[in-house]
Amino acid sequence: MQQLEEDQKTPPRSRVRCPSPRHLIPALVLVAGLAAYFGFGLHHYVTLDALREHHDLLTEWVHGYGLVAGLCFATLYAAAVALSIPGASLMTIAAGLMFGPYLATVFVVFGATIGATILFLAARYAFCDFLRARAGGAMDRMAHGFNENPMSYMLILRLVPLFPFWVVNLVPAFLGVTLTTFVISTFFGIIPGTFVYALLGDGAGAVLHAGKDLNLGIIFEPRFLAPLIGLGILAVIPVAYKKLKRRGKSDHG
Template sequence: MTDSQPSKWRDRLPLIAVVAVAAIGAFALRDYLSFESLRDNREALLAFRDDNYALTALAFVLAYIAIVAFSLPGATPATLTGGFLFGLFPGALFNVVGATIGAVLIFLAVRTGLGRGLAEKIDASDGRVKRMTQAIRDNGASVLFSMRLVPVLPFFVANIIPALIGVRLSVFAATTFFGIIPGGIIYTWVGVGLGEVFARGETPNLGIIFEPHIIGPLLGLAALSFLPTILKSIRKEPKA
C-alpha cells in the first residue's frame, strides 16, 4: 500500500461516518423525528423548556446541527419545533444557525472525502461539464444564494453539489446562512402556531412556501441575486 492510500482513507473517514450515521438514522430515528412524536411529547417539551431554557436552546441547536450534518430525517419537523418552543425569535435564529453549521460540516466532509479529487479531475477535463462547473464557480454567490432562496433541490443535495465542484467555503457558508433566512422564518412562523394545529387534530401546511404570495417574492429575490452576473456578462468585452 502506498503512502497516499492511508491518507486518502483518512480523508474519507468523515464522509464514511456521515453516510453510516445517515443510513442508521433513516431507519432508527424516523419514528422519533416526526410530527407525531412532537405532538405526543409537546407538553413535556414545553415543561422542560420552562424549567431549563438555556439548556433546551443549546440541545435544540446541537440536535438541529446533527440532523443536517448527517442528513437525518426530520429537518422540517425540527424547524417547526424551533418556532413551537422558542417563538418566531429566537426560534428562527436557532433554526438558521443550526442549519448553517450542519450544512458546513457535511460540506467539509464531502469536500475532504471526494470533492478535491473530483474538482481536480473536472479542471483537467474538457467539455461542457468543465464549462458549467467553472460558470458556477465564477458566479458562485448568485447561484448558491438563489438555490437556497427557492428550495427546488433537497437541502442535503444543495450541501453536497458545491463541495464536489470546489466552491469556496466562505461563499458556501455565507450564501447558506443568508439564503435560508426567508424560508427559515416562514417555517418557524408555521411552528409558532403548531400548538393550535395539534389541538384541532390537524397537520401543519408544509406547502405554504410554494403558495403564490410567498414563492413570488422569493423568486423575485432569486432573480435579483442574478443581476450582478447578468451585468458582468453584458459588460464583459470579447477576448482578442
Template sequence: MDERRSSGKVNSNGSGHRLWQYAPVAFVISGFTLGYVFGVQDYLSLTFLAQQREALRIYVDANLLWSALLFLVIYILAVAFSFPAASVLTIFGGFLFGWLIGGALVAIGATIGASILFLATRSAFGGFLRARVDGFANKLADGFRANAFSYLFVIRLAPVFPFFVVNIAAALFDISLGRFFTATLFGILPGTFAYAYLGQGVDSVLAAAQASGRQAQVSDLVTPEITIAFLALAFVALIPIVVRQIRKRGDSR
C-alpha cells in the same frame, strides 16, 4: 534498496492519506445509519410533537438555555447526517422557542450542519469527480464557481431541491467554504423564519389532528401560497444573475 524503501513509505503514506480523506464521509454515513437503527426518525416527526408537546413545553420553560443548546446540537447533527427532518425540526423550533429564537437557532444549526456535510463530501469525492468532469458538465461547474454565492443563494431561497442534495452537489463544484456558508445562512433565512412562525402556532393544528385520530403532516401547515411565495422570491433573486450573463454575452460580441 533505499529507493524501494522510500517508495514503499511514499505509497504507504499515500494510501493512509486516501483512507483519511474518506473518514469524514464515513462518519456521516455511520451517523445516518445508527440514527435509523435506533429509531431517531420516530422522534423527528409532528406525531411525536403532538404526543409530547405539553411535556416539551414544560421542560423548555424550566431549562431554556440548556434546551436551546440541546436543540442546536440536534439540528446540526440531523443536517450533517442528512436526516430528512429539516422542515419538522424547524417547526419544533418555532413551537418550543418562538419564531424569533427558534428561527435563529435553526438558521445557525442548519448552516453548521450543512457545512459539515459539504466538507465531508468535498474531502472524499470533490477532487476525484472534478478531475473527471468534462464537456457541458465542466462548463456548468465553471459557471457555478464563477457565480457560486448567487446560485446557492437562489437555490436556498426556493426549497425545490432537498437540502442535503444541495449540500452534496455544492461540494462537487469546488465552491469555497466561506461562500457556501454565507449563501446558505442568508438564503435559508426567509424559509426558516416562515416555518418557525408556522411552528409557533402549530398547537391548534396538532390538537385538531389528535382529536380527529389522524397524524399531523407538514402539509397541514404549509399552504400552496407559501410555496409559491418562496419560488417568487427565488425568481426575483435570480434576475441579477440573468442580467449579468446577458451583459457578459453582449460584451463578448
C-alpha cells in the same frame, strides 16, 4: 521512440483519486450516524404525531433549561443536516412550537449552517472524485451559475429551492466554491424559509396549548394565514425563476 509517440497520441484517462484513510474518517462517521438513526428507530420521533404527543414534555424542557435547550436543539439540527436526515422541515416547525418564531429561526439557522458546512467539508475532503460523476445532471446544471458568480448563485439556491437541500450542500464542494462563500450564503439564504416554517410551528403550539387538535381546519385560523401564504410564495418562486431564466435565454438568443 515509437512507443513514446503512441503514448502521446493516447488520450489521458480520467483519474479517480481516492482519499487517504485519514480523510475517510468524516465519511465513516456520517455513515455510522445515519445507520444509528434508522437502526435505533429515531426516525419514528420525527413525525407530526410525535410532536403532538410530546408537546407538553418539550415545552417543559424548554422552560426548564432555557438557552441550554436551544443550544441542544441547534446541535441536534446540525447533526440531522450533516447526515442528510429527512424531516428538517418538521424539525423547524417543532422549533417554532418550542421557542417561538424568532428564537427558533436563530437556533435553526445556526444549526443548519453548521450541519451544511460539515457535509460540505466532508464532501470536499473525505469522498472520492468519482462522486462528481454520481452527482449527474444537477452538477452540470449548477456549474455554469457557480462559474459566473458563486456567492450570488449560492444565495439563489438557498432562497429558491431548485434542488434538494442536501444536494446544494454537496455539489459546491466539487465545484470549487470557497468555504467563506458557502457559509455566508447558506446562513443568510435560509433565513426566510426558516422563519416561515417557524411561524407555522408557533401557530401549531398555540393550537395545542389551547387544548385543540392539529387538523386541516386550523389552516383557516388567522395565525396560519401568513405562514401559509409564505409557503405558497416559496413554492411559486422556483417556477417563476425558471420562466424568467428561459425568457432571458430566448431574448439573448
